[in-house]
Amino acid sequence: MIDLYSDTVTRPTPAMRRAMAEAEVGDEQRNEDPTTNALQKRVAELLGKEASIFLPSATMANAIACRLHTQPGEAVILDARCHILNSETGGLAVHSHLVPRIIDGDRGRFTAEQVEELITPAGHYRPKTTLLTCEQTHNAGGGSIWKLEQLQAVCAVAREHGLKTHLDGSRLMNAVVATGISAADYCATFDTVTLCLSKGLGCPVGALLAGTAETIARARTLKQQFGGAMRQSGILAAAGLYALEHHVDRLAEDHNNARRLADGLSTIPQLDVERPVETNMVFVGLQRTGLTAAEMGARLRRLGLIASQPGRYRLRFVTHYDVTADDVDRAVRIMRDALSIP
Numbered sequence: 001m002i003d004l005y006s007d008t009v010t011r012p013t014p015a016m017r018r019a020m021a022e023a024e025v026g027d028e029q030r031n032e033d034p035t036t037n038a039l040q041k042r043v044a045e046l047l048g049k050e051a052s053i054f055l056p057s058a059t060m061a062n063a064i065a066c067r068l069h070t071q072p073g074e075a076v077i078l079d080a081r082c083h084i085l086n087s088e089t090g091g092l093a094v095h096s097h098l099v100p101r102i103i104d105g106d107r108g109r110f111t112a113e114q115v116e117e118l119i120t121p122a123g124h125y126r127p128k129t130t131l132l133t134c135e136q137t138h139n140a141g142g143g144s145i146w147k148l149e150q151l152q153a154v155c156a157v158a159r160e161h162g163l164k165t166h167l168d169g170s171r172l173m174n175a176v177v178a179t180g181i182s183a184a185d186y187c188a189t190f191d192t193v194t195l196c197l198s199k200g201l202g203c204p205v206g207a208l209l210a211g212t213a214e215t216i217a218r219a220r221t222l223k224q225q226f227g228g229a230m231r232q233s234g235i236l237a238a239a240g241l242y243a244l245e246h247h248v249d250r251l252a253e254d255h256n257n258a259r260r261l262a263d264g265l266s267t268i269p270q271l272d273v274e275r276p277v278e279t280n281m282v283f284v285g286l287q288r289t290g291l292t293a294a295e296m297g298a299r300l301r302r303l304g305l306i307a308s309q310p311g312r313y314r315l316r317f318v319t320h321y322d323v324t325a326d327d328v329d330r331a332v333r334i335m336r337d338a339l340s341i342p
């Protein structure tokens with residue numbers, strides 16, 4: 001089976017498992033887990049922030065960030081297809097009681113003018129807009145990359161109006177590897193940043209939230225409230241340290257494989273491959289095949305290929321550590337075979 005469902009399907013490598021097994025541990029809730037502390041320091045440095053906090057998931061990191069920066073009843077600006085809005089089971093409403101102000105972005109990216117239009121001051125009727133979030137890379141936008149200047153521009157207008165800014169940088173390292181721009185440069189314009197370890201970085205669990213020391217101290221209280229505080233979490237943090245050492249540069253292979261897949265799929269006339277392919281994701285429109293994503297997904301699965309189905313006529317393929325160039329070539333052949341089934 002070739003599993004291109006997501007980069008979350010990666011399994012820890014033998015070397016990562018060894019690093020986990022050998023991790024020094026202590027009680028994380030008392031700040032006494034040395035490996036967790038080392039990971040938090042490492043990620044803060046990587047993202048150019050004063051501090052970071054280790055959490056069970058990027059979903060929790062985003063939820064805590066939204067809580068940190070807002071009061072119930074306020075408004076948050078986000079892209080229509082972003083993860084916070086679409087894939088966190090309404091956490092924005094449940095945990096933070098926020099009103100979403102939605103921008104229909106260009107593959108997840110939007111402009112300072114679009115942001116400014118949605119900023120409402122406190123008034124008798126309107127909720128006050130107090131937070132802006134961006135996603136880098138943008139998952140449902142096609143693994144797309146925000147330009148640094150574009151991020152700086154939207155954050156500048158937000159700051160001018162007193163908004164806080166949060167970056168869902170779950171796949172930030174994909175953008176870093178694809179562009180050569182440092183993580184710290186991308187993060188400098190944001191108050192807080194989420195980094196996920198369990199996507200292309202290949203860890204089994206975990207994410208970090210980074211920001212000022214004061215913000216992260218408040219995040220620690222919320223981590224406890226959310227039930228995210230752990231004990232000997234060094235076993236998990238060790239996987240993160242290992243991944244940051246060994247699994248970042250290799251994301252370039254995933255990007256090459258994604259481009260290879262897109263080129264292969266583009267030779268099949270009925271498919272509409274979304275371009276450009278900027279990182280490790282390939283989205284394909286199926287309208288002209290006459291098959292829905294569910295129908296095509298079932299055919300592919302029978303032939304040994306798994307893709308996700310983010311839309312009625314839209315398939316998503318994600319390349320990752322456990323996928324080779326040969327697998328990608330095989331995936332193209334399977335797609336061709338699936339379409340020739342009468």
Ligand SMILES: *Cc1c(COP(=O)(O)O)cnc(C)c1O
Nearest residue numbers: 057058059083139168170196207
């Ligand atoms: C996967 C993902 C998350 C959530 O990550 P988990 O660690 O699985 O909770 C958040 N944001 C984006 C953009 C993602 O792709």
